[in-house]
Amino acid sequence: MRHTIRQISHIAAITIGAIAILCPASAQAQLLAPMKKDVSSFSENFIVKVMIKNPYKSPQRSYVQVYDENWNELETAVLSRKFAILGSGHGLSVTAIVPFDGEQKRRIYICHSIVPTTNGKGASYRGEVCGKYTATRYSV
Amino acid sequence: MNNLTKKLNATLLASGMLLTAMSGSANAANNDADITFTGAVPDTCSVVVTRGGVMTINANQNILDSTGASGVSGLAQVATNSAGSTIEVLSPAAFTLAPEDGDLNTTFSTIYSLDGGTIVENVQGTVLTPLGVGVTDMVVDATATKSAGTFNAGAYSMLVTVRCVTP
Incomplete structure (x- = not known):
């Protein structure tokens, strides 16, 4: 049975709509991405690149910190940005250079935090x- | 041309037409091709603080508590798109704003409740709770307690961290 052009267009519109719902163009509430990643390195350091985003309706100050697997802040990690003021809905790429410190494998946490302020007043959370x-x- | 020759020619012509039709339809079938679309949705967990809290002093002047009379709980909204993320509330180590001796003999604690994608009630802040998929509303309360002495008059402020960790 032949489909008319109108029927084909209708089917395509539904399909595109479904894909749009399943794959939204932007995750509005997303604060940190990716949230997990496995990386490899041949040197004494490894690099992790993340994207942070301000989900609030007003500009906010964002902080980025690196912790080791026991949740101790990793002083030896180097961040391209430790804090930034991001506009509403705006994002920023942050790169962390972390030493292996003699380990073959290392697990770290990278955290993005915001203490939201409204009209200059701070929240307690x-x-x-x-x-x-x-x-x-x-090793090579 | 005799009848046999005519019949042979007709048969050959029909066969040729049939072969042409078959090859034509085979060509039409070979014109179909599949295009594969792929995509990936990364794990996400977001925490949005929607309201700060207010602590009030008790009658003995030794507990500042958001669950006290006129106290206000803090609110946050957590959203996840995969199972296994965990949520916890970190108590502060000290006040960010306090009169002199505000931190002296003072301990801090938090409790939280979740409703929505995950439901729990009055859990100690240090307890990790696995989150379900979807949006979860969070109510957080904080307490500062003096083991000795009382809180002096003045403004107090402390920072409580709501942390979501990927699985």
Whole structure:
């Protein structure tokens, strides 16, 4: 049975709509991405790149921290940005360079936190989202 | 041309037409091709603080508590798109704003309740709760307790962290 052009267009519109629902163009509430990743490195350090985003309706100050697997802040990690003021809905790419410190495998957490302020007044709660990242060191 | 020759020619012509039709339809079938679309949706967990809290002092002046009379709980909304993320509430180590000796002999604690994609009630902040998929509303309460002495008059502020960790 032949489909008319109108029927084909209708089917395509539904399909595209379904794909749009399943794959939204932007995750409005997303604060940190990716939230987990496995990386490899041949050097004494490994690199993890994440994207942070401000989900609030007003500009907010974002903080980024790196923790080891026991949730101790990793002082030896180097971040491209430790904090930034992001506009509403705006994002920023942050790169972390982390040493293996003699380990073959290392697991770290990278956390993005915001203490929301409204009209200059601070809230007493901080929202924090943490991703888990595992690195493996390979020898040449 | 005799009858046999005519019949042979007709048969050959029909066969040729049939072969042409078959090859034509085979060509039409070979024109179909599949295009594969792929996509990936990464794990996400978001925490949005929707309201700060207010602590009030008790009659003995030694407990600042958001569950006290006129106290206000903090509110947050957590959203996940995969199972296994965990939520916890971290108590502060000290006040961010307090009169002198505000931190002296003071301990901090939190409790939280979840409703929506995950449901729990009055859980200690240090307890990790696995989150279900979807949106969860969170109510958080905080307490500062003096083991000795009382809280002096003045403004107090402390920061409580709501942390979501990917599985």
